Amino acid sequence: MIDTMFIGLSLSSILLLVALGLAITYGAMGVINMAHGEMVMLGAYTAVLSRIWLDANIVMAIPIAFVVTAIVGLVIERVIVRRLYGRLLDTLLATWGVAILIQQAIRLEFGLSFFGIHVEGLGPGLQNVPVPAVLQGTFHLAGVEINTYRAFIIVVTAALAAVTWFLLQRTSIGMQVRAIIRNPKMAAACGVDVARVNALTFAFGSGLAGIAGVMMSGFKTVFPDMGTPMVVDGFLVVVVGGVGSLLGSVLSAGLLGEINSVVAALKNDTIARAVIFGVVILIIVVKPKGLFSFRGR
Amino acid sequence: MSFNRRDFLKTAAITSAAIASPSVIRQAFAADPIKVGALYSQTGGLSIVEKLLASAVQMAVSEINAAGGVLGRKVEVIVEDGASDPKTFNEKASKLVIQDRVATVFGCHTSASRKAVLPIFERRNAMLFYQTHYEGFECSRNVVYSGAVPNQQLGKYIPWIAKTLGKKKFFIVGSDYVYPREMAKVSKKLIEAAGAQWTGDEYLELGHSEWASMVKKIKDSGADVVLSNVVGDSIIAFYREFKNQGLSQATIPICATVTSEIEIAAMGPEYAAGSYTSFPYFMSIDTPANKKFIEDFRKFTKDPKAVTYHSLEAAYFQVFLWKQAIEKSGQVTADGIRDGIRGQTYDAPGGKVKIDADNLHCWLTPRVGQWQPDGQSKVVDAWPEPIKPLAYSAYGETESDLFCTAKGLETAKLK
Secondary structure: HHHHHHHHHHHHHHHHHHHHHHHHHHHHHHHHHHHHHHHHHHHHHHHHHHHHHOOOOHHHHHHHHHHHHHHOOOOOHHHOOOHHOOHHHHHHHHHHHHHHHHHHHHOOOOHHHOOOOOOOOOOOEEEEEOOOEEEEEEEOOOOEEEEHHHHHHHHHHHHHHHHHHHHHOHHHHHHHHHHHHHHHHHHHHOOOOOOHHHHHHHHHHHHHHHHHHHHHOOOOOOOOHHHHHHHHHHHHHHHHHOOOOOOHHHHHHHHHHEEEHHHHHHOOOHHHHHHHHHHHHHHHHHOOOOOOOOEEE | OOHHHHHHHHHHHHHHHHHHHHHHHHHHOOOEEEEEEEEEEEOOOOOOHHHHHHHHHHHHHHHHHHOOOOEEEEEEEEEEOOOOHHHHHHHHHHHHHHOOOOOOEEEEHHHHHHHHHHHHHHHHOOOEEOOOOOOOOOOOEEEEEOOHHHHHHOHHHHHHHHHHOOOEEEEEEEEEHHHHHHHHHHHHHHHHHHHOOEEEEEEEOOOOOOOHHHHHHHHHOOOOOOEEEEEOOOHHHHHHHHHHHOOOOOOOOOEEEOOOOOHHHHHHHHHOOEEEEEOOOOOOOOOHHHHHHHHHHHHOOOOOOOOOOOOHHHHHHHHHHHHHHHHHHOOOOHHHHHHHHHEEEEOOOEEEEEEEOOOOOOEEEEEEEEEOOOOOOEEHHHHHHHHOOOOOHHHEEEEOOOOOOOOOOOOHHOO
């Protein structure tokens, strides 16, 4: 039973890892960021490339990926998303387009493949990131055999959630972000530089996705389409948790992960997946604003 | 400038001679190129694998052309893109067969794409050469199947696991679609016949890569061997999770039917070291013919690290079988190729192969490879000779009781 709970916790941490950045961009800024999965993918590719070109291992790749994806996020915000605030459906379509552009950029090696130049680590093929031996295999804790890499993901996710919480609740920029979540116009009227804070928030959310990508690269293959299914799971977590609520996202990720693990243990993974979608539909029907929501006053 | 009558006639005569001359030349050499299609995904998710198959076909054709072609005629390949989508495969197959009027198409990789193009080849009477190992249960007069069917991958493999490895409890795991489910059906019969038992038969959604719960189930089931029919990038996540949950290939080996050199390279060879795969061909087969094949393929694709594997080898050698079939019957038509190819043998890079006279599948040599830490396999067991393909072995087909013969499928035998 403890094994099953641990697997549930691990699934939850992976869900939360992807959803955390989304909770911020979608929650704080009302942008349905379909390119979030591609940020995860870019993070994973950063891990691949920094191994090949910088000889950096997966832990060293975390800060690099954060910076790279945050910069890409900042550019996307400045160039596209900025012009679309308040137009929910348009952000969806525009960021979807961005997602396709990013995927193709990786596939075509930023256009270099047209000139016959091949960059190792890019292109349409499968890539992999080796995991250091310390993080492979299992260790024993209180008589239970625990998967080291999954434990590592749980620790990283918990740390990221704590940092995000601290930034939002205990810093002045966090207070400005929360003010914008509640009411952007009122925040602007009180002197908050909404455009600047939004840009930074979007960059931070993208950076978190980049870290998620590095963590994913350790146990999945890295390829240009890898982000697409993840963004769906991310939205499930955010919608169930309640838009704009960090605590809501944490709890809903925990709930969905544990349900998945328990049903998979009792029946199988296919049914577990169906049950998850059933639960999400039920929650949205009963509580359309999610389990925790500060919006809509 | 004015024309008089004589000038006009002269000009007309020269012009008509000029127009007529190409056909004169053509008749003199009687050497229209033989057109064939190569229908693989050049774009989309499956293009990684299928582009390589298209290259193998093109390489074989260029070798044939360099050696003088077929019946003195050059072979010309028309490459079409199936775009990883069965519907596009169907459209492009129609284009090749109806518009380009080719009698032969080398192509398709997934069963879904093969099923999508099959009606075109049967209705228009053209030949499809299909190189990928598949689940069987097909008996078309218009397809030559050069890849393995379940009895060739499993028939010797499972008794070998039970006897040589001494494993008695199988856990069967696969991706959730037709191939793994048919493979499981055949496996269960063979497991029981070998005096062993199976403790689990589970599937994970295609393309899904969260293996935590499944691997834990394997761990709890008490199985001492895992039979894997997992496909695609799920394979990589599976082997990684297997090691990360503390399972060892030394005590509970994964015995796979799909995991090839490509996936091993992508997962990092240390995760697979010690596990097994059953295929008729491995890159590590140590013969001069295979070494030359690998070298030629790397030169042809300009990729010094290119790997070769079962379907790639089959994509290559099927072109030579096709050539021999035409040379035997002397006709470049579907009927000629079909008649000519029955019983045709060829020395492929991996050893002797033969097209079965009954069901147009290919006689192949079952081999078991054990994956080494360097990402290559060591062939630990090989059957002494090619064995007969039986596409309906899951339904009780045996060598003495054939379901699929040259006359077609005996449907009465399928219960």
